[in-house]
Amino acid sequence: MTTTGNASARRGRPGHDVGAVVDAGIRIFTERGYDGATMDDIAAALGIAKSSVYHHVSGKEEILRRALNRALGALEAVFDHATDGAASTTGQLESVVRGSVATLVAELPSVTLLLRVRGNSDTQRAALARRRTLDVRLANLVIQAQSDGVIRADLDPHVVARLVFGTVNSLTEWYRPRADDHVGDQPDHHIGDKAAQTAGARDLADTVCAVIFDGLRVPALGAVVPNGPVPNGAVPNGAVPSVAS
Amino acid sequence: MTTTGNASARRGRPGHDVGAVVDAGIRIFTERGYDGATMDDIAAALGIAKSSVYHHVSGKEEILRRALNRALGALEAVFDHATDGAASTTGQLESVVRGSVATLVAELPSVTLLLRVRGNSDTQRAALARRRTLDVRLANLVIQAQSDGVIRADLDPHVVARLVFGTVNSLTEWYRPRADDHVGDQPDHHIGDKAAQTAGARDLADTVCAVIFDGLRVPALGAVVPNGPVPNGAVPNGAVPSVAS
DNA sequence: CGAATAACCGACCCTTGAGTCGGTAATCTA
């Protein structure tokens, strides 16, 4: 998963490999920003000299490129997986939302980096272009869901698509995974506060879906909101598989 | 509003003033990122020499500080204004959302900059701290609304507050005001696409409120979708441009 | 053991970019 390559028994002198450099790079880039980060920072994070980093990668930009590829690949897989099966339109929509949340949590560092890219270089512009195709795919899904009558049609689908992605993507601004993952050291002054960030990935996806699909307003009368993401009651079909994984 | 100072008749040689430098700085910073931007870039944007910039400000960081102050002041005003009157809790909540959208649109450049700050310096950390107090105020509003029974109580209020801000703040990622405002030149490769960004600020706030408070799911038959913001009527109509292209 | 392999290092080059300095050019006021 970390591209760290095979397990044991590698040939020459033991040490770091490309994957490790990219991992460190992602961490440093998200902490200090791509332009604010230095190759020395990355080297220091790995405990090696700056010149040694160049043994693994051709330069700063390659680290960024590899990092963005990782994030984009994961997100594209979410869409591919959500739209290949013959799920209903809302099923696909929810699958995309839940899949995106899951990916964000699993690949938090690289996705965070991706979302901060602003197009200052060819590498960054290429990543933005790939990101945009995901926007389009989501927008198309929204449009289709509207014409299917499964989501309200009184809102501009492009704006809706933006808001949905915006809501999901905003997780990178505050969500921090449970202290299961290593993480190593990090002074990190983040936004770190309240309980919030200890929520499990599953609960998180439930909450995101609840807000996006049903809103904050208290559901009318009888219909209570069971946890299993959403209610539904009279409403059309049994969509909303609530799947995950 | 631009801090550009008084209108006519100023003493010495005519030219730019601090406000102009800050305006240019905000534009450059949001385009290239704070670390990626150079004082030469800012000077060039103003059509003066780099050394002249230092006549107006003490350095790069002062430009950033002034820019962040502008954004923070505007956002804090939204909360102050929303919570001073004796409005209902939901009224306050919606007022904050609408006010934030309006501020984002009106002060798009500086707010965009604020949202990208990561705490790499004292200036940035101070701004983050001020931002955090806004998060807290919103979370408290959500908590109160929940105990008042006006919004669903089955969701973690802190997570909800984050998602609400996340949704609103994500506007800076794609919304571009109508071509009324000057803007001057800008090669800008932004995210620029579809019609979306031409939506008026009012419609935009309507859509954001609609999604946040009522969700995407199509409102049940005769059901409500009552009060203030959102569309209403039997089903669709009214609000939102829905345009495309 | 010796060769191949892979990771690592210190010293160095060179560009970029923040900030400084000693002036010069317009404009208003008196």
Added chain:
DNA sequence: TAGATTACCGACTCAAGGGTCGGTTATTCG
């Protein structure tokens, strides 16, 4: 016109940071 005021400029300093180079060290394979 003199002086005050405000904006502007070219040439400079200095440090940081991306990248290069010629080696050195630790392991595995034969």
